[in-house]
Amino acid sequence: MQIPMPVYKSKFTKGITADETCFSKGETVRYQLRSGGELDIIIDSERMYVKDNGEVLFGYESIFSDDNQRYFACEKGIINWEGKC
Secondary structure (H helix, E strand, O other): OOOOOOOOOOOOOOOOOHHHOOOOOOOEEEEEOOOOOEEEEEEOOOOEEEEEOOEEEEEEEEEEOOOOEEEEEEHHHEEOOOOOO
């Protein structure tokens, strides 16, 4: 399975979502959990992907503020990030 090479937009492009831009290691963003709760995460890797039941999910390894542990954060869950217009 080939993964297409994404082209990113600037974080300051009006109306874009987290899956259209790229974050840098050390940035703090807000993340919405599957349960609906929200918390801060610190991006701790370059953008990567994982395969989950044949589906490709893009995101970042991140430090979650609730327990300071490192987990994969799917970019679809990144919300209210600084720089978004």
